[in-house]
Amino acid sequence: MTLWKTRSKTASTREEILDHFLTSVHEVILSRPRPATVGDVVKKYIRSANSVNAVSDSPRVTGSTQSLGIISFRELNDIV
Incomplete structure (x- = not known):
């Protein structure tokens, strides 16, 4: 959440806010360890x-x- 809040401060449109949110969520998901396949x-x-x-x-x-x-x-x- 803090990553998204920091990035969304520079956004000026709704689309930019959503893009920052999606990017932040994807970065968090990719940083987590995945279970073994x-x-x-x-x-x-x-x-x-x-x-x-x-x-x-x-x-x-x-x-x-x-x-x-x-x-x-x-x-x-x-x-x-």
Whole structure:
């Protein structure tokens, strides 16, 4: 709000006030961190970066000696 108020002091028309408001809102939205997308998670996995929700951290399947982290995509596809 303060950014918009400061900018709107120099405006002389209604359109300029609205333009300053829209610009200020967009700048605030773009400055905020965005949540991770599926693509971001896949990129981190491919690069072997640490992940908050790593598959290897998942609990074991009941009755199985394998961790979910070592099930291959082929086996996972067969399960589904």
